[in-house]
Amino acid sequence: MRLATIKLHGAEAAGIVTGNGILPVAALNAYKGTGWKEDMMSLIQANHIPGLTKWYNEGGKEELETIPGVVPTEEVVYAPLYRNPKRIFGIGLNYVDHAGDIGSAAPTGFPGSFFKMADTLVGYGDDIQLPKLKEAQKTTAEAELGIIMGRDCRDVSEEDWESAIVGYTTILDMTEESILKGNDFVPGNPRYLTIVKNFPTFFSFGPQLVTPDEVPDVLKLEVQSVHNGEVYAKNTVDHMTHLPARLVSLHSSIQGWYAGDVLSTGTPRAFHIQDGDIAECRIVGPDGFEMEPLKNPVVDLKLH
Numbered sequence: 001m002r003l004a005t006i007k008l009h010g011a012e013a014a015g016i017v018t019g020n021g022i023l024p025v026a027a028l029n030a031y032k033g034t035g036w037k038e039d040m041m042s043l044i045q046a047n048h049i050p051g052l053t054k055w056y057n058e059g060g061k062e063e064l065e066t067i068p069g070v071v072p073t074e075e076v077v078y079a080p081l082y083r084n085p086k087r088i089f090g091i092g093l094n095y096v097d098h099a100g101d102i103g104s105a106a107p108t109g110f111p112g113s114f115f116k117m118a119d120t121l122v123g124y125g126d127d128i129q130l131p132k133l134k135e136a137q138k139t140t141a142e143a144e145l146g147i148i149m150g151r152d153c154r155d156v157s158e159e160d161w162e163s164a165i166v167g168y169t170t171i172l173d174m175t176e177e178s179i180l181k182g183n184d185f186v187p188g189n190p191r192y193l194t195i196v197k198n199f200p201t202f203f204s205f206g207p208q209l210v211t212p213d214e215v216p217d218v219l220k221l222e223v224q225s226v227h228n229g230e231v232y233a234k235n236t237v238d239h240m241t242h243l244p245a246r247l248v249s250l251h252s253s254i255q256g257w258y259a260g261d262v263l264s265t266g267t268p269r270a271f272h273i274q275d276g277d278i279a280e281c282r283i284v285g286p287d288g289f290e291m292e293p294l295k296n297p298v299v300d301l302k303l304h
Helices: 025-032 040-045 049-064 096-101 158-164 177-182 190-197 244-252
Strands: 002-008 011-017 021-024 088-092 112-116 128-130 139-149 165-176 203-205 208-210 222-227 230-236 262-264 270-273 278-284 294-300
Touching (some): 002 021, 002 040, 040 049, 049 165, 128 139, 139 222, 139 278, 158 165, 158 244, 165 190, 165 294, 177 190, 222 270, 244 262
Antiparallel strands (some): 002 208, 011 021, 088 112, 139 165, 139 262, 165 208, 222 230, 222 278, 278 294
16 A cells, blocks of 8 residues: 655645545545544554555455545645654665765664754655755755654564564655765764754655555665656665664664654665756666655755
């Protein structure tokens, strides 16, 4: 099953993706008399998505096509997948190729990790704003596989990691690379990660949440960094230094997880973005599998 948050009647509402568009959960509740939560964060925190998925896979997919209230695909306006997760957790340099971009070696013992603030968050079609700060001279965008945590948990084993998640999504994570590389100490100095990762609009995610049952082997997914419609770099999840099972398990034993936390797993390579560009994340897989691409235009605040 795939879900999204769309703009509807001046609000942001969760909906289920159908063959013709997106059916708001509110319309499903009204038609069937059910009581599913009607915004994405509440669906996650109430643990409703597994139940919805079971219904969907046991005949609900076909039933959805008969329920009134679908927003046609051509009229859908996506919002961010949800707002105000307790934590956004990023993994840096998780592919060797990307580590070379900033003159560093890929971390092997423990992953290179950082937090992002919730107010950096935007969604599909929103502007990525390049900072006004004069020292900010080179912003890069990074396409990544996002993992959405489905429950509050600690000490999850690697074998049981999928029990802690509720789905996957596409992510664009931005870095103000000139500050990261241009200061003292060493290239790519982690002392500056808080600064370079937390400008407004520096984290886009969505537009859809894909439930794990639709992804039989996450290790075979290919993440593509796409710059102005051209694939700049791509790599498969099985080439990560730290695989999703380890990332979920390890961090569950450090800070733990809350339902709705976002784990951004690292990029094949970053690409330089400038005013007027379109940054895009595509994720594809075997047998024609693909996620809805995430696209964001770029606006340089120094010029506008």
